[in-house]
Amino acid sequence: MSEATAPTGMYGPVRDWATDFDHADPTYNPRAPEIWAELRAAGCPVAHSDRYHGMWVPLTAELVREVAYDTDHFTSRSVVVSTSTIEAEAPIGAAPPITSDPPFHALARRLLLPPFAPKRIAAWEDDVRALCRQRLDDLGPVTPGETVVDAATQYAAHIPVNVIARMLGFPTEDDDLFREFVHDVLESVNLDPDERQAGFERLDAYIDAQIEAHRAEPREDLTSYLLEVELEGQRLPHEHVRGTIVLLLLAGIDTTWSAIGSAIWHLARHDDDRRRLVAEPELMPIAVEELLRAYAPVTMARMVREDHDFHGRPMRKDEWVLLPFPAYNRDPAMFDRAEEVVIDRLENRHAAFGLGIHRCLGSNLARLELRVAVEEFLARFPEFELADPDAVAWSVGQIRGPRRLPVRIR
Amino acid sequence: MHVRIEADKCQGHNRCYALAPELFDVDDYGQAFVIGDGTVPTGLEDKARLAVANCPEYAISIEE
Numbered sequence A: 001m002s003e004a005t006a007p008t009g010m011y012g013p014v015r016d017w018a019t020d021f022d023h024a025d026p027t028y029n030p031r032a033p034e035i036w037a038e039l040r041a042a043g044c045p046v047a048h049s050d051r052y053h054g055m056w057v058p059l060t061a062e063l064v065r066e067v068a069y070d071t072d073h074f075t076s077r078s079v080v081v082s083t084s085t086i087e088a089e090a091p092i093g094a095a096p097p098i099t100s101d102p103p104f105h106a107l108a109r110r111l112l113l114p115p116f117a118p119k120r121i122a123a124w125e126d127d128v129r130a131l132c133r134q135r136l137d138d139l140g141p142v143t144p145g146e147t148v149v150d151a152a153t154q155y156a157a158h159i160p161v162n163v164i165a166r167m168l169g170f171p172t173e174d175d176d177l178f179r180e181f182v183h184d185v186l187e188s189v190n191l192d193p194d195e196r197q198a199g200f201e202r203l204d205a206y207i208d209a210q211i212e213a214h215r216a217e218p219r220e221d222l223t224s225y226l227l228e229v230e231l232e233g234q235r236l237p238h239e240h241v242r243g244t245i246v247l248l249l250l251a252g253i254d255t256t257w258s259a260i261g262s263a264i265w266h267l268a269r270h271d272d273d274r275r276r277l278v279a280e281p282e283l284m285p286i287a288v289e290e291l292l293r294a295y296a297p298v299t300m301a302r303m304v305r306e307d308h309d310f311h312g313r314p315m316r317k318d319e320w321v322l323l324p325f326p327a328y329n330r331d332p333a334m335f336d337r338a339e340e341v342v343i344d345r346l347e348n349r350h351a352a353f354g355l356g357i358h359r360c361l362g363s364n365l366a367r368l369e370l371r372v373a374v375e376e377f378l379a380r381f382p383e384f385e386l387a388d389p390d391a392v393a394w395s396v397g398q399i400r401g402p403r404r405l406p407v408r409i410r
Numbered sequence B: 001m002h003v004r005i006e007a008d009k010c011q012g013h014n015r016c017y018a019l020a021p022e023l024f025d026v027d028d029y030g031q032a033f034v035i036g037d038g039t040v041p042t043g044l045e046d047k048a049r050l051a052v053a054n055c056p057e058y059a060i061s062i063e064e
Helices: A029-041 A061-069 A104-112 A118-122 A125-138 A151-168 A172-187 A193-216 A222-228 A238-251 A253-269 A271-279 A281-294 A363-380 B015-019 B045-053
Strands: A046-049 A055-058 A148-150 A300-304 A308-310 A313-315 A320-323 A384-386 A402-404 A406-409 B002-005 B024-026 B032-034 B060-063
Touching: A055 A061, A061 A320, A104 A238, A118 A363, A125 A151, A125 A363, A148 A151, A151 A172, A151 A222, A151 A238, A151 A253, A151 A363, A151 A402, A172 A193, A172 A238, A172 A253, A193 A222, A193 A238, A222 A238, A238 A253, A253 A271, A253 A281, A253 A363, A253 A384, A253 A402, A271 A281, A271 A363, A281 A363, B002 B032, B002 B045, B015 B024, B015 B045, B045 B060
Parallel strands: A055 A320
Antiparallel strands: A046 A055, A148 A406, A300 A320, A308 A313, A384 A406, B002 B060, B024 B032
């Protein structure tokens, strides 16, 4: 249901992007960069919508940055714009620390920083590489010029889900289920709230069972770590452990899958960039940053804490503010040749992983997975192209990336 | 040339350590710090500038 033919939920098609904005309209993600550019060119730095009980969308780098840093006026207590109005209270929120505000946020985040710090994540590289090679082996025999593989469903989708399942100590064979959870929580945002609630209950029940299994039999993984770690001398309440596991399980799956898919989508369409990366593999770390800039998968959200005048926009308490870091990355005021992929771009202050205190906790893991996944795909298939550009289907919602990506191996 | 990190601006994006590990390191929490007193050895000036130009939080500065 994640493709462009998905139903448009409660609200129907967008009538006007400046005044009726909806990122969950299935026509949005396929052409989001054009929509941002059109709105900016039309003198609309902040779009608005009456959908979701009111939503604002800053579209320039300057304004996205301002909201990201302003934790006084904008709360993180809910970061996925949806029809649901029942949200856990600030400052902890339902999935700490992403849903937490200062000062609690820093405490909850500090617990999670060490396992995701650069040197700890670097140790996963061999495992990630072996996983990528296994997925490529599993594609079966390939006939150049004929074989078509779906780089999204047969490759990209499997890499992050497998790694995070292993980090959490969850069964990797449940990966189909994890992708369903992602769909329920992050994609089905404009369904009736009662329907959304059923998805959340299924997710909570699954995680509760995993927590019970870890309580009965502690292991060397993140779930056992969360059950044992102390915050100000106390073990974490069950709701905190569960909420953090929801975050860790879901935040890394379709985000990184989207980044890998978008990178392969770009390389399928640009022979020059692809051949350069094959010839100059040492360029990969720089190229990965440019692909992250151009195809940043994650748009975050905040809620307006109290009524607030934002550069003349009358924001009301509990309205949503969408934080499109991907639009930040395409703002010509911030980047030269912002609409182009400059594969060896050296100056690159992109915000694919956010800005400020909520910088993506998993950014080191995401970068590792993206780089290794692209390296291994190119090593196996140095020549490939889109099998059918019209068959590419994009995700729906705040996470942007290809969900069907048939490429023909040359 | 000297490099400096404003610790309260660093959010652990890890760009400086990835691009110029001769000049920057990260602690167990992913927080970056300059190696030694921040003096940039001859030949590493471009790497120092690269680190500055890739910090999303504008946390790194250079004194020539």
